[in-house]
Amino acid sequence: MAWDPEKAVVQAEQYVKDFFKQDASGHDADHTLRVRRLAERLAMDEGADRTVVALAALLHDVDDEKLSPATAANKENAARFLEQEEAPEDTARKVLAIIGEVSFRGTDSVRPSSAEGRCVQDADRLDALGAIGVARAFAFGGSRGRRLYDPAEPPRLHMNEAEYRARVSTTVNHFYEKLFLLKDMLSTPAARALAEQREAFMRAFLDEFYAEWEGQR
Numbered sequence: 001m002a003w004d005p006e007k008a009v010v011q012a013e014q015y016v017k018d019f020f021k022q023d024a025s026g027h028d029a030d031h032t033l034r035v036r037r038l039a040e041r042l043a044m045d046e047g048a049d050r051t052v053v054a055l056a057a058l059l060h061d062v063d064d065e066k067l068s069p070a071t072a073a074n075k076e077n078a079a080r081f082l083e084q085e086e087a088p089e090d091t092a093r094k095v096l097a098i099i100g101e102v103s104f105r106g107t108d109s110v111r112p113s114s115a116e117g118r119c120v121q122d123a124d125r126l127d128a129l130g131a132i133g134v135a136r137a138f139a140f141g142g143s144r145g146r147r148l149y150d151p152a153e154p155p156r157l158h159m160n161e162a163e164y165r166a167r168v169s170t171t172v173n174h175f176y177e178k179l180f181l182l183k184d185m186l187s188t189p190a191a192r193a194l195a196e197q198r199e200a201f202m203r204a205f206l207d208e209f210y211a212e213w214e215g216q217r
């Protein structure tokens with residue numbers, strides 16, 4: 001079975017659909033497929049390689065610390081998939097490097113070294129914003145039994161990776177502790193424009209939320 005980039009992308013789609021069969025924490029095949037669509041959209045503006053972007057987007061969460069701790073360090077799931085597809089070494093190396101760079105790590109986050117990586121990271125971050133972002137945040141909070149909001153508990157800013165990972169707080173605090181930080185961490189102009197609109201929607205959502213909380217609306 002020789003390397004066929006288009007077939008590899010189709011196979012990767014099927015692979016992630018099987019991989020994420022049931023996950024209620026906001027990491028699911030649907031997230032991955034949205035990231036792929038957004039990343040490909042960004043790739044057109046950035047002149048990035050579409051095969052690398054599509055494969056990295058589709059595989060970006062299959063070796064996530066939280067979902068697959070045993071394979072996270074060496075990205076074994078993604079590596080094995082690429083090997084089975086007989087991906088050229090250069091393609092495999094690029095895709096695996098991107099997977100290592102995309103994740104949000106508070107102040108320890110990295111800016112990807114390739115245009116393809118910047119498209120995938122921006123797409124992943126955009127999927128945490130807007131209406132989808134609100135839905136995912138409360139789905140994640142619910143999966144952990146977190147409270148929606150607590151007026152007595154202020155958000156904590158400037159957390160490094162360890163502090164961010166250890167943090168247990170309300171879902172509204174997550175908006176301030178991660179989501180509203182994302183816009184300024186995006187690399188591509190197209191993603192920044194989309195983030196503007198998504199963030200404005202979230203701010204409007206919170207205004208309404210606080211007013212309703214206080215019984216004002």
Ligand code: ADP
Pocket residue numbers: 025026027103104127128133136137138140141169170171174178179
């Ligand atoms: P992280 O590295 O922040 O966990 P993920 O991409 O793994 O980011 O998060 C998956 C989804 O769950 C994202 O939409 C993210 O904003 C959301 N999420 C992550 N942590 C929390 C949290 N503490 N409260 C609410 N939502 C969260």
Ligand code: NI
Pocket residue numbers: 031035060061124
């Ligand atoms: Ni993701």
